[in-house]
Each structure stands twice: as structure tokens, then as C-alpha cells.
Amino acid sequence: MLLIDLARTSAAVAADSARLAKIRHLAELLGRVGPDEAEIAIAYLSGELPQRQIGVGWRSLSDLPEPRQIATATLTQVDALLERIKAQSGAGSQAARRELLGELFGALTRQEQSFLHRLLTGELRQGALNGVMIEAIAMAANVPAAEVRRALTLRGSLPAVGAAALSGGVAELKAFHLEVGRAVAPMLAQSAPSVTAALEKAGAPAAVEWKLDGVRVQAHRSGDRAAVFTRTLDDITAQVPELVEAVLGLPGTDLVLDGEVIALRPDGRPEPFQVTSGRVASRTDVASLRATVPLTVFFFDALRVGGADLLDLPDEERHAALEAAVPAELITPRLVTADAEEAEAFFGDAVRRGHEGVVVKSLRTPYAAGRRGAGWVKVKPRHTLDLVVLAAEWGNGRRRGWLSNLHLGAYDPESGGFVMLGKTFKGLTDELLTWQTEQFLRLADGPTDGYVVTLKPALVVEIAFDGVQRSSRYPGGMALRFARVLRYRPDKRPEEADTVAAVRALMP
DNA sequence: TTCCGACAGTGGGGTCGCAAT
DNA sequence: ATTGCGACCCCACTATCGGAA
Numbered sequence: 001m002l003l004i005d006l007a008r009t010s011a012a013v014a015a016d017s018a019r020l021a022k023i024r025h026l027a028e029l030l031g032r033v034g035p036d037e038a039e040i041a042i043a044y045l046s047g048e049l050p051q052r053q054i055g056v057g058w059r060s061l062s063d064l065p066e067p068r069q070i071a072t073a074t075l076t077q078v079d080a081l082l083e084r085i086k087a088q089s090g091a092g093s094q095a096a097r098r099e100l101l102g103e104l105f106g107a108l109t110r111q112e113q114s115f116l117h118r119l120l121t122g123e124l125r126q127g128a129l130n131g132v133m134i135e136a137i138a139m140a141a142n143v144p145a146a147e148v149r150r151a152l153t154l155r156g157s158l159p160a161v162g163a164a165a166l167s168g169g170v171a172e173l174k175a176f177h178l179e180v181g182r183a184v185a186p187m188l189a190q191s192a193p194s195v196t197a198a199l200e201k202a203g204a205p206a207a208v209e210w211k212l213d214g215v216r217v218q219a220h221r222s223g224d225r226a227a228v229f230t231r232t233l234d235d236i237t238a239q240v241p242e243l244v245e246a247v248l249g250l251p252g253t254d255l256v257l258d259g260e261v262i263a264l265r266p267d268g269r270p271e272p273f274q275v276t277s278g279r280v281a282s283r284t285d286v287a288s289l290r291a292t293v294p295l296t297v298f299f300f301d302a303l304r305v306g307g308a309d310l311l312d313l314p315d316e317e318r319h320a321a322l323e324a325a326v327p328a329e330l331i332t333p334r335l336v337t338a339d340a341e342e343a344e345a346f347f348g349d350a351v352r353r354g355h356e357g358v359v360v361k362s363l364r365t366p367y368a369a370g371r372r373g374a375g376w377v378k379v380k381p382r383h384t385l386d387l388v389v390l391a392a393e394w395g396n397g398r399r400r401g402w403l404s405n406l407h408l409g410a411y412d413p414e415s416g417g418f419v420m421l422g423k424t425f426k427g428l429t430d431e432l433l434t435w436q437t438e439q440f441l442r443l444a445d446g447p448t449d450g451y452v453v454t455l456k457p458a459l460v461v462e463i464a465f466d467g468v469q470r471s472s473r474y475p476g477g478m479a480l481r482f483a484r485v486l487r488y489r490p491d492k493r494p495e496e497a498d499t500v501a502a503v504r505a506l507m508p
Numbered sequence: 509t510t511c512c513g514a515c516a517g518t519g520g521g522g523t524c525g526c527a528a529t
Numbered sequence: 530a531t532t533g534c535g536a537c538c539c540c541a542c543t544a545t546c547g548g549a550a
Contacts, residue, residue, distance in 0.1 A: 019515080019546050055526095057535050094527060094534090123517095127545095131515050191541080215538060232537070274522060277538050281524045374513085397517065398544085405519070425519050426542045466540085469521075479521060484541055511550070520540075529532075 001037050003078050003108065004071035005029065006044050007115035013045075014126040019135075022128045026136030030166060038166050039159035040075040046133040046158055047124040050079060054086040058121050060097060065106040067113050078104065078116070125397055130158055141165035143173060151176040153185045153311075153369040156233050178309045180222040180256060183229035185369040187258070187301075189359055189376035195347045196340045198360035198377035205338035206360050207315065208346050209300055211378055212332070213356040214262030214276045217297065219247045221255040239280055241287075242295045252325045254307050259299035259332065269354040272508055273481075274469060300332040300359075303367060315375070316363040336363070351381055356466075382464050383506065385410070385480075385498045386489055388418050389459045392440050393452050395425070395433075402433040403440045403453060408463060408483065410476070411497045418457050419476040419500045426484035427464070436488075460492040461485055468506040476500055478507055 009029040013022045026045055033041045043050045081104045088096045105113055118124050128136075134152065138145035143165055151161040151173045164172040178184060192198035199206055216231040217240070226247045228237045237244060243261055263271040263279050270276075271293070279293040302322035303311055310318045322331060335346045347358045357380035365375030387408040395404030405425040409418035428436070436459075441448055443455045464486050471479035 017545075053536060055535065059534060089526085091527070125517075127516060129516065213539085230538075234537075273539065278523050281522095281536095281538070283525075393519095395518075397519095399518065423520060424541090426540095429543065464541090471521075473521075481521070482540055483520070509550100511548105513546105513548090515545085517544090518542090521538105523538075524536090525534105527532100527534090529530100 001033050001041065001075050002071055003073045003075060003112045003116070005032075006041060006075070007111045010045060010115055010124065010126050011111070013128050017127065019127075019132060022126075022132050023135045023139060026128065026133060027139035030136060030140035030162070033166075035163065035167050037075045038163040040079050042133060042137065042159040042162040044075075044119055045128070047119065047122065047126075047129050048159070049082060049119070050159060051082055051086045054082055054120075055088070055093075055097060056085060056101065056120050060094075060101060061117055061120060064113065064117075065102050067108060067110040068106070069109065071109045071112060073107050073112065077107075133158060133162070137162040137165050141169055143170045147173045154178050156183050156185055178256065178304055178311065180220050180254060180304065181225070181227055183218055183220075183233040183235075184256065184303060184311075185233070186216060186218060186231050187367050187369050187376060189378045190374055191378045191380070192360070193379075193382070195343045195358065195360065195379050198358075198379045199338075199340055199343060201374045201377045202360045202362040203364070204340075205336055206343075206362055207319065207334050207336050208343045209332045209334040209359050209361065210298075210350045210353075210355050211357045211359050211380065212260040212262045212298055213270060213273045214260045215280045217243060217259055217261045218303075219243060219255070219257045219259065219297070219299075221247045221250070221253065223253050224248065236280060239283055239286055240295055240297075242290060243297045246297055246330060250326060252306055254304065255325065256302070256304035257299045257322070257326065258301035258303060259297055261295050261297045263293050264296050272469060297330060298332040299326055299330055300334070301367065302326075311367040311369070314364045314366060315361050318367065347379060356380055380466060383467065384462055384464050384486065385503065386460050386492055386496070387421065387463050388457045388494045388497045389440075389455055389461055390418055390420055390457060391452050391454045392436070393423075399425075399433065401437075403437045404428070404433060406436075406461070406485070407452075408461070408480070409457070409497075410500045410503050411495060412500045413495075416495075418494070418497075420474050421476060421478065421503060422471075422474065422480045422483050424463065424480075424483040424485060426482075428485055432485070432488075457494045460489040460494060460497050462487050462489055467508070468503060470507070476503070478503060 012025045085097050085100045134148050138148050154176045155161050218229045220227045226244045263276040302318050305321045305325045360377045362375045389406050390409045391407040392403040393405040395402045405423050409420045445454045445456045463483050465480040466482040468478050469481050
């Protein structure tokens with residue numbers, strides 16, 4: 001199959017806003033692809049690469065050769081070149097990658113170049129990723145979507161699952177099983193503004209567990225071997241020896257456990273997320289780092305214990321299996337209750353201990369991997385500040401033509417100026433985007449045709465955020481975490497905005 | 509007919525490792 | 530030694546479609 005076939009299908013998918021139409025376009029193409037190219041086609045059309053990452057981003061893709069007129073590149077040829085690019089490493093590799101990219105793009109037409117460029121930068125923007133592709137595979141292979149979804153959960157790779165569905169139908173899909181040592185797509189949580197709201201979503205009685213501000217881990221043990229995976233199924237076994245030892249120290253020899261790894265201070269309180277994140281990401285000198293920034297693991301779910309797959313069991317039974325397999329000090333603190341007041345108190349206690357909040361879990365839901373079902377609902381406290389809009393950036397995609405991304409600042413009474421604390425684009429409705437674009441263009445303090453439009457400090461906006469963290473990027477040495485717009489405050493003048501000192505007081 | 513679950517898109521800050529400068 | 534880039538850790542929120550109610 002030719003790359004141009006995929007590029008044309010992608011264009012058709014992007015042109016139709018209806019989900020069912022997108023699915024039909026994708027299924028039609030999958031019906032034509034041969035078995036040896038099915039995985040490549042499925043990967044590309046759901047915005048992935050079979051290689052996962054190849055060390056090429058937006059910067060390496062600047063300055064590409066002129067396109068050709070005739071499309072001749074096959075999927076196999078493109079895949080082989082991407083494989084060669086990925087294989088480049090060491091001194092001179094950037095130039096070598098650039099040369100191979102030139103060779104690759106020089107063999108493509110304009111439409112193919114555009115498709116591959118967007119694919120490599122992760123910006124396919126055709127309105128179809130995994131979710132839609134699952135349905136398309138089901139349609140093309142004439143199998144139930146639920147079977148495709150189940151196999152994906154267990155296998156973690158849609159191209160592999162899709163190719164199996166296309167070649168062997170339901171029978172081949174049913175052959176996928178949980179395999180110790182191969183990561184399962186992790187279950188995700190919805191969020192709610194309060195514990196009471198979360199209890200309503202999950203249904204009482206429910207389990208309420210601490211939400212730790214660390215890194216999600218899936219630990220596998222088979223005999224005397226252990227492996228640890230992240231949320232995106234990356235293998236981080238070598239970076240977390242404490243966790244490996246903890247798992248190997250358990251009595252069971254056939255385990256898959258879900259949990260969170262976090263750096264705790266000697267007094268037991270959690271380090272800021274930045275500390276845990278840096279520790280987990282470090283691959284050099286892990287041995288000495290574990291002495292200074294030790295990691296602790298807290299498990300909250302069990303997917304396999306003693307040779308039995310638990311995915312389809314309700315939470316209550318999985319947790320019982322967890323308690324039987326793992327000592328209490330390695331299990332996330334948890335309260336089962338139907339009482340909203342009791343749950344609120346548990347939440348308050350977790351937050352006072354420095355944790356991020358809680359996750360409220362239905363006792364009845366199976367491990368619905370890879371989907372944000374109402375089975376798990378997270379609750380976190382929310383801070384707010386009134387800040388001043390210092391500048392705005394023009395939006396992309398569906399936000400093209402709108403000033404979208406806000407630069408936010410706190411008031412500094414000493415200088416009479418404003419100190420930038422970060423940016424946000426979240427929480428804005430189309431109506432608000434239209435309104436603010438109009439306002440910003442009136443308040444522009446300089447040219448409005450660049451990427452950033454600087455404003456006269458005049459508008460105050462109420463911002464919600466999760467916390468203040470240390471920053472080397474911003475002049476005040478601090479930045480907001482997960483900032484989002486709640487509403488504009490036309491009743492406030494910029495000098496009435498919150499001050500730098502008030503923000504500093506929120507630093508951990 | 510209305511409601512709501514699931515998806516995709518639109519970007520945020522921080523950290524590490526590596527190659528280039 | 531410093532800088533830029535790619536990859537990945539954490540992520541919130543709105544619009545939209547289409548099946549559920």
C-alpha cells in the first residue's frame with residue numbers, strides 16, 4: 001500500500017466531523033491493506049509510529065526538501081527508513097538523522113509530506129486516534145468493538161491487536177491474555193469537585209484512598225524476576241530498585257500490581273512532585289540517588305495474584321486479593337464508607353498530611369483499563385488567585401483566529417509592576433475566547449500580528465490551580481501548577497490583583 | 509426528545525539524557 | 530560548560546457526536 005492512500009484517507013477523516021463517517025473511512029482503508037502492512041497502517045492512522053519514538057521532533061523537521069509530483073512511496077519503505085532513523089545514535093547522529101529525513105521526505109508528494117510531518121510531530125489532528133480506530137478495526141474485521149478493546153487492554157498495542165483482528169477475527173482476539181512481564185493499559189480516573197460529588201458518581205458505599213502526588217507504576221513479578229512500567233507502558237525497572245526489591249520480597253511469585261511510587265521525606269511527608277519525578281527519570285547513578293532521595297511504593301490494586309487474573313473482578317475482591325498478597329505498609333491508605341462526612345474527613349486528613357487528595361472508587365467496578373469510567377473519581381483541593389493578563393498567544397487548530405493562551409502575572413506593590421507566574425489556555429468557552437480576543441486587541445501594547453500579543457495590564461482574571469511550584473523559567477522563581485480560568489473579574493483593577501507575596505506564601 | 513459518556517483537541521510546567529556548540 | 534531538543538512525568542478543561550434514557 002502507498003503512503004498516499006493513508007494521507008488521502010486521513011484527509012477524508014479530517015474533513016468529516018461525524019464520528020461514524022470517520023470510522024467508515026478508516027474501515028474502508030483497513031479492508032484494503034495487506035497483512036504485512038496492517039500494523040503500519042493502523043499505527044499511522046491512529047497517530048502513532050510502530051517505533052514509538054525515533055528522536056525526531058518539530059525542530060528536525062524544519063528545512064525539508066521540495067516535494068515530488070508522483071506518489072510512489074510504500075508503507076514498507078517509509079517504515080524501513082524510520083527504523084534506520086531510530087537506529088541513529090552517538091556523535092554525528094543528528095546530521096545522519098537529518099540526511100535520512102531528507103531522503104525520506106524528498107521521495108514524497110506535498111500531501112504525503114504534510115501527513116508524515118504531522119504524524120512525526122504528534123499533531124495529526126484528524127479527529128481520530130485510538131478510540132475511533134478501535135471502532136474502525138471492529139468494522140473492518142467484522143468483530144465486536146468490545147473484543148478489540150479488551151485485547152488492547154491486555155496487549156497494550158493497537159496495531160498488534162488490529163492486525164490480529166483483521167487476520168484472525170474474534171478467535172485471534174480472544175487469544176490475548178494478561179501476560180506477566182507485559183504491561184496492561186492502566187485504569188484512569190475521572191475527577192469531581194468534592195468528595196460528596198465523587199461519592200455520588202461512584203455510588204455508595206465506596207472506597208476512599210489517598211491520592212499520592214508521585215508516578216504511577218505497574219509492577220510485574222514472575223518467579224524471581226520483576227519489571228516496572230509507567231502509565232504509558234515505558235519500562236522503568238532499572239530506575240526504581242527499591243520497588244523491585246519490595247516486589248521480590250513479597251511471598252507471591254506471580255503478581256501484577258498497580259500503584260504509585262513517591263519520594264517521602266524522613267518525617268514521612270511527601271516531597272514536591274518535582275523531586276519524585278526527577279528521581280524516577282534519572283537513569284544514571286541510581287545507586288547513590290536512592291540514598292538521598294529514596295522512593296516508597298504504595299499499591300492500590302491487584303490485577304493478578306497467584307496465577308489468577310483479577311481484571312474482571314469487582315474492586316472489592318481485587319482489593320481483598322491485594323491485602324492478602326501485600327503487607328499493609330505497602331498498601332495505599334483506604335477507607336470504605338457510605339458516609340459523606342466520614343469520607344470528607346478522610347480527604348481532609350490526607351491533604352493535611354501533604355498529599356494530593358483522594359480517589360473515590362466504586363466497590364463494584366472491574367479493572368476497566370484504558371478508559372476513564374466513573375469507577376474511579378479523583379478529588380483534589382483547589383486554590384484560586386486573581387491575576388492580571390499580561391499577554392496572550394494566538395491559538396492553533398480550532399482556536400486559530402482567537403487569542404487563546406494567557407500570560408498571567410501577580411501584582412508587585414513595591415515596583416508597581418507585575419510578575420509572570422505562568423500561562424493558561426484552560427477553562428475558556430468559545431464565547432469567552434471571542435470576548436477576550438476582542439478585549440485583548442483593544443488593549444494591545446504593540447504589534448498584534450506576532451505569536452505573542454503584549455497587553456497593557458488591565459484585565460483581572462480569577463485562576464484556579466493545584467499549587468505553586470519552584471520555577472527556573474519565571475522571574476519570581478515560582479510557577480502555578482495546572483492553572484485554569486474560572487472567570488474574568490471586571491470589578492477589580494490590576495492593582496487589586498493578588499500580590500507576589502501572597503503567591504509566595506503558598507510555596508511548599 | 510433530552511441527557512450524558514467517551515473522545516479528541518488545545519495546550520500547561522518540570523525533569524532527564526544526549527548531541528551540538 | 531551551556532544550550533536546544535526530544536521524550537515523558539504530572540495534567541484540566543470544552544466541544545462534539547451518538548447512543549442511552
